[in-house]
Amino acid sequence: MSWLGPALAIAGKDLRLETKTRDVVASVGLFVLLVVVTASFAFPTAGAGREGVAAGVLWMAFLFAALLGMGRSMAIEKEDACLEGLLVSPAPREAVFLGKLLTNLGFTFAVEVVILPLFIVLLQLRPGGGLGLLVLDALLGTLGLVTVGTLFAAMAVNTRGREAILPLLVMPVSVPVMVAAVKVAEAGFAGGMGEGTLSWLLLMVGYDALFLLVALATFHHVTEE
16 A cells, blocks of 8 residues: 555545644644734844844744644544554554644644744844745745654653653754754845855755654654554
8 A cells, every 4th residue: 555645545634624623723823823923022123133033933933833733633643542543554654654744744834824924024024035945944944843743742642741741852853953944044034045055955955854764764663552
């Protein structure tokens, strides 16, 4: 059985459930919106370095949005033994991982699509030609965060205090991609590619590829009882 078909079926099931309940996107979106609105009141309207500060605030908001969404998504699967049903189904474990990865990416991207333009407007940023770079940065950075987070969420779902354990697992591993994402976002807010921006982009691509392969190779063992 190929991985793509079952993965799309799992992701489709999750997204249909979310359109009915709106549990994940609504709670995560409100949290990130609060962060952005609060930051807009304290953010400097002029001066050197404001692009770097904006990039840091934006990616901290994206990180916590991803963590909240992934934790909630996996917790829903735990209810009524849905996760166990997926794991004993004919679908390969790799397909289950890819399905949950697509689900979590969908949730996170849905929040980011709304928050990024609002963030630019409220903080009075003028990215100009750097807007495309910001979009690419969001795609690559979010893929890395969600890949690692989906794997660790599967590890933490059966533990007590999983809401506290998941950030402790994800944050140390996500430091490289977070630093790279902030640097690229800073260049994007400044108007385009700067010195070293390409290197940070390549770091994110390598990080995403590495951890996607690691997650696919280890998910079977992570989800064994």
